Ligand SMILES: Nc1ncnc2c1ncn2[C@@H]1O[C@H](COP(=O)(O)OP(=O)(O)OP(=O)(O)O)[C@@H](O)[C@H]1O
């Protein structure tokens with residue numbers, strides 16, 4: 001589905017992503033690493049928001065470097081950004097509908113897709129007329145995920161979905177991701193490695209813009225370096 005080869009990119013003259021090889025197939029993949037490692041930058045490059053300096057990014061065999069973000073979204077990639085990107089003054093339902101409004105393959109099936117999202121997150125159905133900005137942090141995260149799913153993506157990218165949430169909500173978010181695994185490919189960046197390992201098949205560790213480790217969830221869980229640096233045992 002997604003294949004990145006030998007990618008360099010950054011801001012101004014500062015290189016942030018350095019020779020990264022990275023792949024997501026029909027599976028759920030984690031991208032871990034400390035603050036400033038370049039996780040969000042790598043995602044921005046995939047979404048066409050940061051221009052690659054070198055290397056290639058392919059989606060289903062098509063090169064997408066330099067392709068515009070809205071085109072990448074129409075190709076079936078949806079992003080739940082690190083900073084919530086809701087329209088706070090609009091209702092829950094209108095936020096959801098907007099997730100599909102500009103995506104040709106999703107636009108016609110809005111009522112059906114809305115019901116699917118409401119089944120996944122019953123709280124959103126209950127609060128469908130509430131203004132998004134007045135929902136709790138956890139509810140807004142669910143809404144952001146729901147909105148991304150409204151576009152019927154083939155690849156769902158989530159940038160630190162657990163950020164700022166209390167532990168019980170974090171567990172809930174990862175339960176949802178686990179349930180989605182069979183219907184959509186997932187790429188998730190996380191500081192919370194322990195929780196995400198339950199929801200992913202495979203993961204990468206990114207440090208200073210380089211991939212330093214790549215393994216199955218099981219392999220990462222038992223890797224001494226991961227345990228010491230990311231699982232805090
Ligand atoms: N728009 C920008 N302009 C200049 N530098 C940036 C920009 N965005 C990020 N950076 C820098 O790029 C580096 C990587 O940042 P990035 O946000 O990709 O890291 P991250 O791994 O997502 O970190 P976090 O876990 O804190 O979200 C950092 O040094 C950051 O200061």
Ligand SMILES: [Mg+2]
Pocket residue numbers: 039040041082159160
């Ligand atoms: Mg980030």
